[in-house]
Amino acid sequence: RAAADTLQGPMQAAYREAFQSVVLPAFEKSCQAMFQQINDSFRLGTQEYLQQLESHMKSRKAREQEAREPVLAQLRGLVSTLQSATEQMAATVASSVRAEVQHQLHVAEPHNSLGKAARRLSLMLHGLVTPSLP
Numbered sequence: 699r700a701a702a703d704t705l706q707g708p709m710q711a712a713y714r715e716a717f718q719s720v721v722l723p724a725f726e727k728s729c730q731a732m733f734q735q736i737n738d739s740f741r742l743g744t745q746e747y748l749q750q751l752e753s754h755m756k757s758r759k760a761r762e763q764e765a766r767e768p769v770l771a772q773l774r775g776l777v778s779t780l781q782s783a784t785e786q787m788a789a790t791v792a793s794s795v796r797a798e799v800q801h802q803l804h805v806a807e808p809h810n811s812l813g814k815a816a817r818r819l820s821l822m823l824h825g826l827v828t829p830s831l832p
Contacts, residue, residue: 795823 799819 799823
C-alpha cells in the first residue's frame with residue numbers, strides 16, 4: 699500500500715503530462731480535420747445545390763415563356779380586332795350623323811336662316827366626326 703501511495707503522485711503526473719502532450723493535441727488535430735472535412739462537404743453540397751436550383755429556374759422560366767407566347771399572340775389579335783371594330787363603328791357613326799344632318803338640312807330648307815345654321819353645323823360636324831387616319 700505504501701508503494702502504491704508513493705507511486706500514485708508520479709504516475710498521475712506522468713498520465714497528465716502524456717494526456718496533455720500526446721492525447722489532447724492528437725484529439726484536437728483529429729477534430730480540426732473532421733470539421734474541415736465537414737466544412738468542405740457542406741460547401742461542395744451547397745454549390746451543387748445552387749447549380750441544380752439555377753438549372754431548375756432556367757428550365758421553369760423557359761416553360762413559362764413558352765406558355766406565355768400563345769396568350770400574348772391571342773391578346774395582340776384581340777387588340778387588332780377591337781381596333782378594327784372601333785374604327786368601323788366610328789365610320790358608321792360619322793356616316794349616320796352626316797346622313798341625319800343632310801336630312802335635317804333638306805327638311806329645314808323652307809326656313810332660310812335655320813337652313814344656313816344647319817349647313818354650318820353640318821360642316822362643323824363633318825370636321826369633328828370624320829375619323830382621322832392613324
